[in-house]
Amino acid sequence: MSHESDSAEAQLAGMFAIPGVGMAQTDPVTRRFLRVNAALCAIAGYSEAELLAMTVDQLNHPEDRELDRRTFESLFRGETGYQVEKRYLRKDGAVVWVRASGNVLRDARGRPVRAFAVIEDIGQRKRGEEQLRQSEARLALIFERALVGLSEIAADGRFLRANPELGRIVGRDPGELLRIGICDVTHPQDVPPSLAAAEQVLAHGGSATLEKRYLRPDGSVVVAQSSLTRLDPLDGEAPRLLAVTVDLTALRESEARLRVITDNMPALIGYHDRQQRYVWVNEEFSRFFGVPREALLGKTMRQWLQPHVYERLHPGVEAALRGARVRFEDKEPDKYGPGLHSWTEENYIPNLAPDGSVQGFFVLALDITARKRAEEALRASEARIRAIANLVPDLLWSNDPHGRADWFNRRWCDYTGQRESEALGDGWTAVVHPDDRFTAVARWRQALRQQQPLDNELRLRSRDGPYRWHLVRAEPQLDEDGRVVRWFGSATDIQAHRSARELLEQQVRERTRELRALLARVEHVQDEERRRIARELHDSLGQYLTSLGLAVGALTQQPLEPAARERLGTLNGLLQQVDRELDRIVFTLRPTALEDCGLGDGVAAYVGTWSELSGTPVDLVLHGLDGQRLPTPVETAVFRVIQEALNNVTKHAGATRVSVSLKRSRRQLLASIEDDGVGFEQESDGSHAAPGRASWGVLGMKERIEALGGHFVLESQPGVGTTVLLRVPLDGAVASSG
Template sequence: MQTHISPTAAVRTEQRFQTLFEQAPFSVQLLSVDGRTLKVNQAWKDLWGAQDGDPLLQFVLAEYNMLEDPQLEAKGVAAPLRRAFAGEAVRLPAILYDPVALGKPGLARWVEATARPIKAPDGSVLEVMLIHEDVTDRLMAERELRASEAQFRTIADAMPQMVWSTLPDGYHDYYNRQWYEFTGMPDGSTDGEAWNGMFHPEDQPRAWALWRHSLESLEPYEIEYRLRHRSGEYRWVLGRALPVRNEEGHVVRWMGTCTDIHEKKQVRDELLAANRRKDDFLAMLAHELRNPLAPISTAAHFLKTAPNDPDKVLRSAEIVERQVRHMTMLVDDLLDVSRVTRGLVELEKAPVAIKAVVIHAIEQVRPLMEARGHRLTTRMPAGEVHVLGDATRLVQVMSNLLTNAAKYTPANGAVSVSMEIGEQVEVRVADRGIGIEPQLLPHVFELFTQGERSPDRSQGGLGLGLALVKSLVELQGGRVTADSAGRGQGSTFTVTLPILADKPEPAAPATAGQGIMNATRPLRVMVVDDNTDAAETLGMLLESLGHHATVIHDPAKALEAAAHAAFDAFVLDIGLPGMDGYALATRLRAHERCGAATFIALTGYGTEDDRRRGSEAGFDHYLVKPADLGELARLLQRP
């Protein structure tokens, strides 16, 4: 059935088309099949600034052929336009419209077009319609965005931190150069969720859970985790991220950083561990100092309640003597460590027979080993070997190692000492005791480091011995190492020292002091100490030895007493009220009655600087509390 359209209807249809064409809100240009412009609408005229009667409009409608325009060919528009004339709908590249070049005022604009063929029922192209769009704002925004992104990437790549970014849902789509340099991963290989696989397996669940929480709650993300370095090791990093919001408050992106904190975290952890060790040490120090005070207090009670019972008096005196000796050792260890760490130890180096050092150390520790039923074996090569060192300090080193072996070896256990001689001499002290945990082994020579103790703290000590051993050995050009297979596997400590090339006569190790001797020449002795108990007990001891003792607690009264009586010797404390012992000694020494007297400092100050000041003040001898009373008695008898 054939449909006939009346002339009137055709006119109305044409009018509607013309109305729609003219009133279309976008620029339309209708082209003939040979590339000439048939018609343009009002939006086209507004876009190009060419109204009716304008030369540009007349030129476009009368003469201009788009298929023959060389400028369109150069701008890459002609080729896709020809495809439109061949029947294909195409989008033409944006071109810059410069109204000034066309003799029009105004700003340059970017224009993009879509070419759509209008076809006959048989498919042949009748006309081509160009629809133009002013894309200046969009292109400018895109250009600014690209410039901003380029600037961001430049800044991000220049940062020392790793920078990353994700989409609002958490999908990782950007990492800066530092990320790839740190991880050694190929570009793009950690996008998406692959980032979590870069963390230490123990940290992955925690990192993922916290990241999901931040995405859901929009709270800042912050975490410390171990990230795999390009070297294969895991290093501690600090990860942080914040949501980026638009003007409406919606999250459009997450920006994050990763900062390498490996060294800082190690230092922080070491400081925390050192602080814990210090606290443990202070607790142990309090325990160790309180322990001897209890028997001393009990012995003092016996001395008051049973002064006429010789047996109780003797036993009480022995208890006090043993406990004071123990406290003295603790204080000496503290002072030794203090002097060593401050570089104040002065060694008296001389040729030393190392075998004699070991034997002397064994003799010092033998009572402890016999009390615990230990079997001690020694293995030393024939012949003698000498080292250049401080004999007393070397004995201290060896006795410390042997004492540790005895303390940490169960009763009836075994301890061995062996020596090997090669380019250097090695002395090994081995035991089959409680051993050293692997995590503790690298730190056994550090200050305040101690292994786990039994609840009764039967091992005793302050954990200073090995730190002191290491320092003293290194001061003498050697080294000390520790080895243990772990808990219950025993321990081995090896001291290595350089051998002395020549073989001179060795210096004998220090010998134990002799007992307290009675006065063969009674002296008039003034004791000055503001500690009443210390002064009174020392005065009683001197009286018991046959001397005449005057006990004074105030420096001014000491000067007054010296002005009215002559004294053969003065035993002065240093820390006195109002006038220290140095000043008191200087003033007493200047007195005509006291110039020839013997001056002995008896004080708790024992540094090298203290001793130097004592010598400058006129002291003949300098003793540190608690002093060897036998030595004090002998000093008083020297002519």
């Protein structure tokens, strides 16, 4: 008996030494620990000595003590073993789940004398079970609250589970769906493809997606997209299907609305896949290409577009397929005829998948031909306006609504010597005379406040240093609501007028009233005589020419012999030539710009009129003539020379372009008249006349200049053109009174 006891004790000691498994021996009555191993100490978080001073109830979690006590008491009723899952309350306050399996040792009369237990730490399993429970709860919640229809379907088509959204889609309660099958809610025409998809997935796995119609109990039809996936069968169960159903009704309605919008937009809107195939296009595509949209779908851009068009668009397409948003303007030359181009604004927007890959790209192409033509017309108009602004003798500028200068013409820069950037904003005030600056700024601010035109006289510094009087005017430009959107201003050189006025006042003090009256009468008679002659030529001869022209025009409407009609045409041409010559003579008799404004303005006016009458462009350069007037003999002689030179160009040169330059320096006046006409051979003796040229006119020009102490040169070469050069000294010259 002693030997058996020793053997049992050895076995028990061996069990207590098993690592990782808690072992305990307790008193069945007091439930006090009698023996514990190291593994139990590690599980409970107490030392061996501490556990031997405790009972099982003290180690148990308070909520599990009653359960453990009832389980242990079952041993006293004769049961041979027990097993319970419970919680220990560790020394550090943490809770640990354990599974305790045990038995009792009984005496000869069957009474328990010792209890033995094996304790396993099941905390990790419990945590996994809790996570699984929470995951299942979340999945159940997702299943119930999903915004798409979810269902489990048996292999025979019966619904095993369905969420409320699927019930809403098919118009039935989820509980009702569990009593029917998929065929009962599918439109009859869509049952065969639905069954085929289900059988395919059940047999081979994977998934299938199809668009189908569901039939509601009220007879209405719902379009939806269903995706089927096979669920791996559980032990002893048949395979099932998971169906995800998306209601496409709102999508289809939205697509219909979008289709109406895109089909009525004045733009080409479409979608291309990665192979550049036309997947979807709006009606404007059909109108643009002149074919039904179905003819485009499935075709690639290279197949449909002309090669040269595709080559222009190809770089943008490739960039879009690399994931870049592309925007550029495409020009189709001469689409509407020679020089009439077509313009489109191309926008390519890549369609990116969730993983960032490019699935294709959207196209938005706008016809901007009208805008481009308007821009070109605007640029041309602005260029014309700038050219005109630079031709006028006045200094011109513009201001924003707040009065800040934002543009000046070339005359301003030529006169003041300022760069345009220096004059912008308030920089223009730097060239205003210091005595005039305060008043000028104050009146300008007053005009801005009152939004009224400005009219002021002030002195502006020239690039050479002297100040000259100018008449400054500024006008506001108003929008349709009466708000100022821009100001435009001009400064007219009135130095000559002020000088003339001062000189006249001096002459009034120095001369007698009779002399002034006589001079005025002489000037008046001379002017009136010129006016009378010009008027007689214009009114009398002009009327005769007009009447004759009307008569010739009337004859052309009559039936005539060819020879007579040819002679009549010749006569009509002669009449037009006489009319032009009459206009020239009238203009020559009345060089009013010379009399009123001076040599620079007089030449500019005459050159402009001559160019218009002759049809020959003129490059005119005037420099230094916006100051004090030149002596009258100088102005008259130089003007008449330029006049005669241009007349010779008209009569003899056959030129396509003429250049006139008139520059005044401090001590001399330089002028040149150049044409690109036929030219001529100069005489060997150095004279300037040649057959076919107006030799007396050339001599007259030479004599006028030499009479002033100047120098006159005429250079010509056949096929190259002719140049007239003159220089007049201004030393000691007395200015004209104007």
